[in-house]
Amino acid sequence: MGIIIKSPGEIDIMRRVGKVVATILHELARRCRPGMTTGELDAIAVHELERYGATSSFLGYRGFPASLCVSVNDELVHGIPGKRVLCEGDIVSLDFAAALDGFHGDAALTVGVGKISPQARALIEAAKGALDAGIAVACSGAHLGDISAAIQSFAEDRGFSVVREYVGHGIGREMHEEPQVPNFGSPGRGPLLQEGMTLALEPMLNVGGWRTKVADDHWTVTTADGSLCAHFEHTIAIANGEAEILTGVDQ
Ligand code: MG
Numbered sequence: 001m002g003i004i005i006k007s008p009g010e011i012d013i014m015r016r017v018g019k020v021v022a023t024i025l026h027e028l029a030r031r032c033r034p035g036m037t038t039g040e041l042d043a044i045a046v047h048e049l050e051r052y053g054a055t056s057s058f059l060g061y062r063g064f065p066a067s068l069c070v071s072v073n074d075e076l077v078h079g080i081p082g083k084r085v086l087c088e089g090d091i092v093s094l095d096f097a098a099a100l101d102g103f104h105g106d107a108a109l110t111v112g113v114g115k116i117s118p119q120a121r122a123l124i125e126a127a128k129g130a131l132d133a134g135i136a137v138a139c140s141g142a143h144l145g146d147i148s149a150a151i152q153s154f155a156e157d158r159g160f161s162v163v164r165e166y167v168g169h170g171i172g173r174e175m176h177e178e179p180q181v182p183n184f185g186s187p188g189r190g191p192l193l194q195e196g197m198t199l200a201l202e203p204m205l206n207v208g209g210w211r212t213k214v215a216d217d218h219w220t221v222t223t224a225d226g227s228l229c230a231h232f233e234h235t236i237a238i239a240n241g242e243a244e245i246l247t248g249v250d251q
Contacts, residue, residue, distance in 0.1 A: 003170060003178050005196035011237050011246075013103045014172070014198055017054065018235050018246030021105035024048040025096045026249050028068070029111045034088045038070040041094070042081035049098060057097035057104050057175045064219065069095040069108075071220065076204055076212055076229045077108075077166060078219045088114035091124065093231040097175055104175045106200045107247035108233035120228055123207055126158040127230035130183070130203040135236060138201070138243035142193045148185030151203045155183075161210040163229075166221065168202045171235055193238050198246070202233035 006014065027048060028041055045068040049056055056067035064078070071079035071093040072086070079093070086092060090113040097106035110124050133154040134147040155162045168181030179191055183203045206212075208227030215222060223229050235246045 001178060003191065003197060004172055005194065006172055006198050006237070007196065010103065010172070011196070011198065011239055013101050014105065014235070014237060014246050017098060017100040017103050018105040020052045020054050020100060021096060021098050021107050021235070022247040022249045024052070024098070025094060025107050025109060028094050028096065029109055032086060032092055032111050032113055034086055034114050036086055038072070038079070038081040038084045038086065041070055042066045042068045045096060052100070054098040054100040057099050057106065061175070071095070071231070073228055074222045074226045076163065076221045076223060077231060078221050080217060080219050086113045089116055091116055091120050091228060091230065095231065095233065102173055104171050105235045105247055106171055106175060106233060107235060108202060108231045110230035110232065119207065122158070123160060123205060123228055123230045126155055126160050127203055127205040127232045130154040130205060131201060131232040131234060134201045134203065135234065135243045135245065138193060138199070138236060138238065140193060140195055140238055140241040143188050144179060144181060144191050144193065145185045145189030146187045147201060148182045148190070149187040151201070152184040155203065155205050160205040160207060163204040163206060163210050163212055165212050166204055168200050168233070170198065171200045172198050195238055195241065197238045198235065200233055200235050202231065204229060204231045
């Protein structure tokens with residue numbers, strides 16, 4: 001199918017859905033506290049989606065049973081919300097995507113529940129910084145590999161590994177479009193970035209090795225060695241030559 005370039009009008013729609021995704025995601029992050037269940041977070045997401053007239057991109061996707069992915073501690077992505085109770089010191093990765101007027105937005109973040117360890121704090125900061133480093137080099141005329149390399153070196157310079165099995169992606173009328181955006185690679189490689197491309201960048205960092213495994217529920221991905229992990233994601237557009245974050249919030 002190839003990379004789909006969006007028109008300025010389509011990017012406008014993606015700005016709107018991106019804002020909805022960001023607003024709901026930050027509300028969810030704000031509400032994470034010890035004693036609440038991951039299922040309660042999903043219920044909030046469902047309620048908020050309805051309020052904005054948007055639909056979940058996850059619910060029913062390949063049979064996924066919820067509107068939000070909630071992954072705790074050594075769980076990396078695709079955690080199914082349910083009865084699990086959040087505890088002081090946990091770190092929680094929230095991955096959330098929604099559709100509005102035919103276009104998707106996708107974003108993720110990792111937050112601490114109450115007081116977290118210095119190592120968990122450093123991991124979260126490195127994952128967030130890796131995403132920022134990737135976005136910083138995304139502009140017209142750069143190569144996709146420049147993003148991958150920037151993310152990888154930022155993470156590895158801080159002593160964390162980057163997951164290989166799950167990668168970022170193009171996004172638009174489909175949640176997953178071409179190209180894949182790996183979190184590892186070499187500068188100067190891969191397709192050229194150009195005006196109208198819309199991408200979800202999503203570094204996933206582990207304290208231990210980069211390998212992952214899938215749990216018995218066939219969805220939840222955990223680190224293979226049980227180490228802590230973190231995940232940050234933004235949907236961006238290459239607009240006016242630069243990376244514009246579509247899933248940012250005004251703070
Ligand atoms: Mg994504």
